[in-house]
Amino acid sequence: MSSPRVQKLFEAMADPVNKLGKYGIKFRDVLRWQGRAADGKDAAVIDFTSGTWATTNQYAIITAEVASDVQNTPALRTQSHSSGHFIDGSVKFDVYMETPALWTDDQAKFQRDLLHHLRGQLGAPVRLHLTAALTQPTIDGVNGENADVTGTATDWMLPYGMVYPGGV
Numbered sequence: 001m002s003s004p005r006v007q008k009l010f011e012a013m014a015d016p017v018n019k020l021g022k023y024g025i026k027f028r029d030v031l032r033w034q035g036r037a038a039d040g041k042d043a044a045v046i047d048f049t050s051g052t053w054a055t056t057n058q059y060a061i062i063t064a065e066v067a068s069d070v071q072n073t074p075a076l077r078t079q080s081h082s083s084g085h086f087i088d089g090s091v092k093f094d095v096y097m098e099t100p101a102l103w104t105d106d107q108a109k110f111q112r113d114l115l116h117h118l119r120g121q122l123g124a125p126v127r128l129h130l131t132a133a134l135t136q137p138t139i140d141g142v143n144g145e146n147a148d149v150t151g152t153a154t155d156w157m158l159p160y161g162m163v164y165p166g167g168v
Contacts, residue, residue, distance in 0.1 A: 003042055006064045006091060009122075010034050010044035013062075013114075016121055021113040023048055023058075038141030041065050042091075045143045048110060055134045058110035061096040061142055062118075067125065092125040093118050096137035096150060099130045115157075123159040 014030045017023075025048055032051065034044040041063040048058035067090040095118070100108040118126045131137045131151035138145040 006042040007034060009064065009091070010042075010046075010062065013044075013117065014046060014048075016117050017046075017110075017113050018048075020116060021109060023110075033143040036141065037063055037139050041094075043139060043142045046114075053136045055098065055136075056101065056105070056107050057098075058107055059097065059136075060111070060114055061137055061139055063094045063096075063139065063142075064091040065094075066090070067092040090124075092127075092156070094127045094129060094153075096129045096131070096139065098135060098137060099133045099151075101133050119157055119159050125159065126157045128154045128157070 011031060011034075014025075014028070018025055018030075030046050030048050032045040032047050034042075037043040042065075043061065043063045046060050046062065047053070050057065053059055095114065097111055098107070100111065102108065115126060115128065118124050129137065129151045131149055135149060135151070137151055138147060138149045140146055140148050
C-alpha cells in the first residue's frame with residue numbers, strides 16, 4: 001500500500017488538472033490504480049480517457065519518492081519526534097507517458113497540464129519519461145504489469161521560485 005500522504009497527493013491531482021484543461025471529467029474516476037511499484041516507490045495510474053490503455057490516451061504513470069539531497073543524507077529526512085522513525089516528507093515525481101503523435105493534440109495538452117500542476121502548482125521536482133509514440137509506458141508492479149517500458153528520461157525539472165528545494 002502507498003504511504004497515506006502520497007495517496008492523498010495522487011487522489012488530489014486529477015481535480016486541478018481537470019480545471020486547468022477544462023476537461024469536464026469526473027475527477028474521482030481518473031485515478032485508475034495506486035499502490036507501490038516493485039522498486040518500492042509509491043505509484044499511481046491516471047487516465048482521463050478510458051479504463052484501459054490505448055494509444056493517444058490522456059494517460060500517465062506517476063511515481064513518487066522521498067526528495068532528499070544528492071547523497072540521500074538520513075539527517076535531512078523528516079523524523080517523528082516521539083519515535084524517531086522516518087515519516088512521510090517531501091516527494092519528487094517521475095512521470096511516464098507516451099510521446100504524442102502531434103505536439104498540438106489533446107494528449108500533448110494533457111501532458112502539459114499535468115506537468116504544470118506538478119511543477120507549478122505543487123512546486124515539486126519532476127523527471128519526465130517518454131516512450132515512443134504508440135508504446136504504452138509500464139512499470140513493474142504497477143497496475144498488474146511485470147516489466148518496465150520506461151522510455152527516454154529528461155533530467156530533473158525543478159520548480160521555479162520560492163519553494164522548498166526538496167519537493168512537495
